[in-house]
Amino acid sequence: MSTITIYHNPGCGTSRNVLAMIRQTGAEPEVIEYLKVPPSREELADLIRRAGLTVRQVLRRKGTPYAELGLDDPKWTDDDLLNFMMAHPVLINRPIVVTPRGVTLCRPSDVVLDLLPDLPHADFDKEEGAPFLVDEPIPATDSGLVAALTAAGLPVEDLTNGEGRFFAYQTLGGTPAGYGGYLSLGSDILVRSITVPETMRGKGVGRNLVTLLLRRAWEEGHQRAWLLTTSAGGFFEKAGFKPVARDQAPATVLATPQAQGLCPSTATLLSRTITV
Template structure:
């Protein structure tokens, strides 16, 4: 059974997983972020988080330990995060990535122009300063 457990941004194992995946940790303690540890039958699959702005959400901080990559763990983490976002009222999900565009496209995300994204998503620290302008913006369809 897959379970998600809310965790604080300062969770050391979460931070280490993000750093190992070369993902930013600069804004984990800012208000308005929700983070989760995802496990299957007590075994860690990975971590994920989101920021919610009305019905628009920014999926972020998805990290899977190296030893779990290629096992479906990443897909499971994203599916759980999409469920968490939906439960919180999110309808449209966006993400920024510099290295995992193909992975997210395989899961149904499509690349979109930043000009087409809601102002709230573009105003996040992730979109405006932490992720480089080279990061691709994708959304669910």
């Protein structure tokens, strides 16, 4: 009997990537195509509980009747939302993976690596050609981070205060793939220190790095991301960020060292909701 179960939608690229990664480790999971065979209401509630998520966090919006049903309305209780998911299984976000290490909604697909005990030691690419990334928490004063940011002309002056969460990224084969971090500002975050080596650019690494970084912020309950940039606005807009006037930003964002002068006044402010 398999020790890994994936609640899978074969029409979803993220779900296919997760399944391929599981099989790359040599495991053959139990594959449940939940649109054909939905979990029971009790099973779904238990999966959500074990994943440490709320029912609302597991609702899928894109390509579903979410808006038509008015599910943004806070009047709906968890019981109500579970009833909607039973009536419309497409509202269940995917893929949900169960292993002896726990239960996780694996979006982005790189998150499945948290659940797998024996990872391959060679690069493995997703369908779109970008490699799976491993993220490792590092201190703000990490020498590699400081060197990469300095080389990229990004701010480092405030790193000595030790604030923020930072990560180093690499492929499964150990190739360095960049750095990223964020400052926690209540329900918001300020994304900062995104850098990707020149040799890794043009492969989708930067996009996946940002998506994985936002996922880590989402896991901590953050709901909106902000950032300031002088030259990468186009890249971040492709990642779902939109320009925002500075007077529309919360005071916590405007009080950060970046907004107070580390970034020039000409830097563009962008924002997006954090979703998976």
